[in-house]
Amino acid sequence: MKTFRIGGVHPKENKLSAGKAIRRLELPKQAVFPLSQHIGAPAVPIVKKGDAVKVGTKIAEAGGFVSAAIFSSVSGKVNKIDSVVDASGYRKPAIFIDVEGDEWEESVDRTDVLVKECALAPEEIVAKIKDAGVVGMGGACFPTHVKLTPPPGCKAECVIINGVECEPYLTADHRLMLEKTDEILVGVTLLMKAVKVDKAYIGIESNKPDAIQLMTEKAAAYSGIEVVPLKVKYPQGGEKQLIDAIIRRQVPAPPAIPINVGAVVQNVGTAFAVYEAVQKNKPLFERVVTVTGKSLAEPSNFLTRMGTPMSQLIDAAGGLPEDTGKVIGGGPMMGKALASVDVPVCKGSSGVLVMSMKEAKRMAPQPCIRCAKCVGVCPMGLEPYLLATCSAHGDWERVEHEMIMSCIECGSCQFTCPSHRPMLDYIRLGKGKVGGIIRTRNAKK
């Protein structure tokens, strides 16, 4: 079975909610939409206090090419445009909407009928995806239309669909593949058409045999789509690792991007969003969110309207346990610890993970014993111990030379370290500094 070639670890999978069908979550009383919930320029509000909006009404325009529009997920009145602390922990401008009823925009096709045919030209598909505010649903939230517009000199050769879901605990993509199989496959066909290729691979790890089987069976009816079972290994869902696993090509060090080796990578959730945007005229305003944790009464997968507070999801999964130590937006390997459970669900919210105080605490670090295990597991072929130590000493020249910018922050090094050293904390510090140094240097040129 295929997998990526360098490094990798096997965290405990803990897919507690894998058997739980997607349920629709109740509407919130107030929905909050941060204006920057994607990579790139923040969106620009086009509503003001007191405006009435429907489900699917555009409330903020894309703030540039690398940006995405934001749509209301509820009907009601704009309460205010203020700021809110989002999952990143920073306070950001946001639109607050008080919910009244559930009235949808007329243009949205709300039926469950599968629409297979699409007569649109590639450019029109990309435009429609852009107009629907679709971004990468795997967590990075990179605007999808940008990825579908290869820079000059680059040509796409294939579309790679990420159904890996290598983060422990998360099952949103898994459930989506089981319950929205045809919709995803049509979405993949649209993506192939958008970048003018006739080959797509869907990578799924072998711990989801039901999804592999179902997708393989149904993909037979679509031309050029191949399901590729992958050996379970973290971080296979990393874009570069997935490309390596499936087509045996390695994206060179930054600033190279996947399109440089001919690949366009999209998440299964994104493929589904593309289907809804193009075939159903439904902009991106809801998504599947896994709510999970060993201490939760009922780990679940919810179809959630954007802007819903995380606390409402946790309540629907049995409520926040008394001994909760940490609440994570995303999975345990790369997710962000939330300072409060009031943060709203955004386009990139794949999961909410609740950890008990005991699970949440880090062990005290011990001296590095130079066991080299971090070097062995680094999927980018770096030397995490060296990057961490040099970053701690502020040797920015050295860490840049040692390719710190190639780090994908997967956390495999720290996960493996017998001495419990907080390597990634220091590497992030180094990346931040070196990134700044590189930008300054390029600006001077």
Next chain:
Amino acid sequence: MANKLIVSLSPHVHGGDSVQKNMYGVLIALVPALLVSFYMFGLGAVIVTLTSVVACVFFEWAITKFILKREQSTIMDGSAAVTGILLAFNLPSNIPLWIIVIGALVAIGIAKMTFGGLGCNPFNPALAGRIFLLISFPVQMTSWPETGQLAGYTDVETGATPLALMKQAVHGNADALSQLPGTLDLFLGNNPGCIGEISALALLLGLVYMLWRKIISWHIPVSILATVFVFTGLMHLANPTVYASPSAHLFTGGLMLGAIFMATDYVTSPMTHKGMLIYGVAIGFLTVVIRVFGSYPEGMSFAIFIMNAFTPLINTFCKPKRFGEVVKK
């Protein structure tokens, strides 16, 4: 409730590995060799091993508490005990107690704690102790008891080791090689030598265990053993009466012990697989050069010690294969 959430950066989970697990894993891997030494050398092996472990742990505890004045004691991490056993494994079973204590002081006090304790030492502590003793007490360090004298300690009969015989062969004694114990005896450990080095089988069992538990990777032991096999094999083919066979080289002296337990010491060995291979090949080469052409019969400890010194240099030059450097297929 909301204000009490812990906020820290990812990853939020850990694989559960720890320094202790690795060190205790090494100790478990040393058990077969320990049992063989008790079986072959009896009381002497027990006394020497116990003394060495107790002395090493004591010195680490005392130095941490009274000289470094650290609050947290490090003796429970198991590294001092590993050093203690490895030092004992490099000593003859009839060596007087006071010499062992000096060896432990050099190993822990000079080679390890002077540099800041676990993780900071440039040289393998147990090896430093052994080499110090070998140079300071050449007589006591080079008289090895014959196997099977279970009740004896310092009063036992001693005999020539296979390595000494092999050295005599190189120096012109044509009969020397014919007096070597059989390969099976060498493999199982029925020959005079240091406590822990005699049984290749027991040491290999330890290697298999450590590989299975992923405590070490195969690169260092395999490259050392392969280099010795090839190098001595070529010489044996050239002149079988002067140069012993590769199997005799592999199963005698400290080669197995060194290749499996001493050269693989985390702290003093290179960080990349490429570096480990270079390190292993160099150790194998130097060992044979010293064994065959040097003035000492055994070269393993010197070879590792020399390569310990080169480890930082190897780390500077050997980088892992970076992602993206692989050529497009």
